[in-house]
Amino acid sequence: MVATTVDIFTSLWSIFSTLGVLVGVVVMAYMVYLIVRNRAKPEGPEPEDAPKPGELPREQKGAKKLLISVILSASIVLTLISLTFIALDNLDRPPAGAMEVKVIAFQWGWKFIYPNGYESIGELRIPRGTPVKLYVTSQDVFHNMGIISLRLKVDAIPGKTNIAWTRVYETGVYDIRCFELCGDGHGVMIGKLVVMDPEEFNSWYSSLQVS
Amino acid sequence: MDSHQLPPSYSIKRWLLTTNHKDVGILYLVTSLYFLILGGVLALIFRLQLAQPGLNILSPPAFNQAVTIHGLVMVLFVVSPLAFALANYVVPLQIGARDLAFPRLNALSYWLYLFGGLLVMISFFQDRTLDVGWTLYQPLTSVFSPYVGVNTGGLGLALLTASVTVSTVNFVVTIFRSRAKGLRLTALPMFTVGVLLTVLMMLYAFPALLAGIILLASDRILGTVYFTSPQGGAILWDHIFWFFGHPEVYIVLFPALGVFGDILVTFSRRPLFARRIIIAAMVVVATLSFLVWGHHMFLTGMHPDVRRAFTVTTIAISLPFDAIILSFIYTLAKARIELKTPMLFVLGSIAIFIIGGITGVFLGSIALDYVLRGTYFVVAHFHYTMAGGALVGLIAGVYYWYPKMTGRMFSEKLGRIHFILTMIGFNTLYFPFFLSWEMPRRVPIYVESLVPLQQIATVGGFIFGASFLVMFWNLLYSLRYGEPAGSNPWGAHTLEWMTESPPPPHNFDGTPTFVDGKLSFIAANGAAHGEPETHLSRWPFMLSLASFLALLGLTTHLLVSVVGVGLLAFSVLGLAGERFISREEDLGERWPFERVDRMKLAWWTFISSEVVLFGVILSAYVYVRTASSTWPAPGTLLDIGHGAVNTFILLTSSLTVVLALASSRMGSRTCTAGFLAATLGLGILFLFNKYNEWSELFSHGITFSSGLPASTFFLTTGIHGAHVFAGLLALGYLFARALKGAYVGKGHETLEYFGYYWHFVDIVWVFIFPLFYLV
Ligand code: HEM
Ligand SMILES: [Cu+2]
Secondary structure (H helix, E strand, C coil): CCCCHHHHHHHHHHHHHHHHHHHHHHHHHHHHHHHHHCECCCCCCCCCCCCCCCECCCEECCHHHHHHHHHHHHHHHHHHHHHHHHHHHHHHCCCCCCEEEEEEEECCEEEEECCCCCEEECEEEEECCCCEEEEEEECCCCEEEEEHHHCEEEEECECCCEEEEECCCCCEEEEEEECCCCCCCHHHCEEEEEEECHHHHHHHHHCCCCC | CCCCCCCCCCCHHHHHHECCHHHHHHHHHHHHHHHHHHHHHHHHHHHHHCCCCCCCCCCHHHHHHHHHHHHHHHHHHHHHHHHHHHHHHHHHHHHCCCCCCCHHHHHHHHHHHHHHHHHHHHHHCCCCCCCCCCCCCCCCCCCCCCCHHHHHHHHHHHHHHHHHHHHHHHHHHHHHHCEEECCCHHHCCHHHHHHHHHHHHHHHHHHHHHHHHHHHHHHHHHCCCCCCCCCCHHHHHHHHHHHHHHHHHHHHHHHHHHHHHHHHHHHHCCCEECHHHHHHHHHHHHHHHHHCHHHHCHHHCCCHHHHHHHHHHHHHHHHHHHHHHHHHHHHCCCCCECCCHHHHHHHHHHHHHHHHHHHHHHHHCHHHHHHHCCEHHHHHHHHHHHHHHHHHHHHHHHHHHHHHHHCECCCHHHHHHHHHHHHHHHHHHHHHHHHCCCCECCCCCCCHHHHHHHHHHHHHHHHHHHHHHHHHHHHHHHHHHCCECCCCCCCCCCHHHCCCCCCCCCCCCCEEECCCCECEEECCCCCCCCCCCCCECCHHHHHHHHHHHHHHHHHCCHHHHHHHHHHHHHHHHHHHHCCCCCCCCCCEECCCCCCCCHHHHHHHHHHHHHHHHHHHHHHHHHHHHHHCCCCCCCCCCCCHHHHHHHHHHHHHHHHHHHHHHHHHHHCCHHHHHHHHHHHHHHHHHHHHHHHHHHHHHHHCCCCCCCHHHHHHHHHHHHHHHHHHHHHHHHHHHHHHHHHCCCCCCCCHHHHHHHHHHHHHHHHHHHHHHHHHHHC
């Protein structure tokens, strides 16, 4: 099977979250360790270089230690960024042979226009396994079309068409929601993506009456 | 009225009229905490709504209003003003100044802030306040939310930007010109460093917000089509808003970073680790912050290369942050850490901020942001940075400087309880948001599977809310019953602790100086020479009240505006004519502005922010023009003749201003007054010609709403014309005084300052003319 948007996201996400948690835990553990170890004991002496009242600020030297730490984090971040760019290339390149659907967002719902000109509101049907390319725009305000369980999201902007694609290997029904505040009905601007068995889809699609 | 002495602190007069930085600081503190309660209660109400998927505590419109006002109030009316509260109180003390450079302007900032907040609050009771999210996206705000309250709220924001601009200029001049001798910029306490960089970012970020609000207001009220036409629209707003919005998030954060620095040193009994690198890193962040705004627009379909560039800058900005946070942590090595309340809050806040920063890197990765944008993950990220990093960090500062402000210690035990509740409440509230990353933000309903997470969050919200009650109780109770604090209860080394708590009105007995590397006081001579300084003025309050009325009338009853404008004129004259004595410290460290006196520096600072204002307005024009496939050829829509004549008039008037200044230097009263009159005449001629040009257009049926070419022309030249008009008002005043011989011999600086403004307005026209008439 070819990679889907879900696969691309999931693999990147697992790397980021592993490293993120790791870095977070290490840094915080170190911080807690320092605090516990260096908690003032009432009888403890002041450090030699303790700042004295009325003094100009001094600093602890540490350019080298800091440089090493920053190089370390820079290398982590650079790795992450290159992985991001690779993933991005895949996301930007929809597979060939996609079914092309036009999506028009409006206050508050979704309109879909199929290649044969058929229009429907609220529900988009696609065949399983076939890549789908969405041309998304809006007829009124700024919306954002998100099918979060497919890890797919794209801004719907009046006067502009944005492209997104996906390919689903499992039949089922997926929620389409708006992810940009768009007015009173924002919370209920919900549509359905129905992924059908290819044969069922074909018989449905060819039965459509297009005016 | 004896305006040299402050009335006692129980007198209302004192608080209405005071210009003393410490009083103004207290006013800011109380007001920002009040707004904190307001924003917090709103949040608790919508947390209740979210306790169950199907609840109907708030209708969808009410929910949107609550969310929007919560966001705006917290970001603009709580966190930054709280930082200004501390900055007002502490910065002059830390640098050894007697007050800010312009005490009356300081009071003015406060009152503008308060009245801006009042406008936002009034909008609540009108037909719908802002309900479009704090990011005010377009075209939702420009046309699809046609409610009166949205206008009032927007005008409140405009007043706030005025307040911010005024304080910015004031702090820049103060920190550059009023430092104690020997206090080099790199030797400033960290808090002052944080504030300085904050105001510098504000100086160039807030004019962009102001420009955005102006365009938006003009779309809503006059009918221009910046955001309603697809060539401008959503994307134009995104650029303008986030050009402001991203620096704004660091603006919110930087004062807290400064607080971290000072408190860490005091309670770990060590100098800061790599202090100069921290400062350098902060400078880098402040600069880069203007180059990352695109990461809020990754999904808008921007060009892949642009997207890539913004990813790189975004990720790059995380590295100096690394250096800053790690240096803070390394400071703790070999330290002797006293875990008093302020230190606990700093450590907790840093820990929380680390989580916020790491998740920021997630969002900077476009491929992840594709999925996370617009979800609770973003909500979690910015609460970890803004609420946890910035707000909690500033709370640490409130505890730290409370003994200085009041002369009393708070209860350490209650402080610790507050800290524990904060950490528990905060994380219970916001951590579940990370896990709710499949849920869209700003929705009143959600799916069943998220019920547990959302309910935990709601419980956390109430704990977090309650924790503040402990703080309020502690601070109020200790005001009366706390142990006396003495001047330096924490054993800190910075200058604010080297005077009584609370400090006397003039801050220090004697003039602090660091000439031989450590603090000493030169016997008081500052107060000895000349008249005593003034500490009271009624005009800041009056001026703000007047602006408030003038704006309020626009959305209620025009009569109110008329009263407001009248009062405004009266107050401006009152302010200008008042005898207000505030002397500059005569022994001061002023690098790099030794030779630029404080008024001049103030003017240059202000004008540099105006450059951004016009820069944004002109960029908006260039933007929509490049996005439009057709545009009227030169000479078809606009008559080049009008433009050319006006160019000639304005350039000539620049010359006459120069001549007026030269005459005043040479001591000729008649010539000064004459050239000022000539300038005045030319300015009037300019506006007259403009008026003719506009009426011709109107008579051909071309109005604000006749497409982008007309909209951009009217708006840009309108704003420029308003600047000319303001200049003419000032000119009228200068002319009247010049007739009486005011600027001959001495006082010709005033003409010089006016000249800067006038030349600037002319230069703007030199850009407008070719851009609109010729190409
Ligand atoms: C390491 C540093 C940081 C990075 C890399 C970073 C990155 C990001 C990115 C990429 C977004 C856009 C997310 C989206 O809407 O899709 C974002 C949103 C946001 N960030 Fe950060 N951030 C950082 C630090 C901060 C700090 C320090 C603050 C505030 C003190 C902050 C406040 C915010 C806010 C308020 C938003 C959301 C704005 C909105 O849409 O309402 N961030 N951040
Ligand atoms: Cu940002």
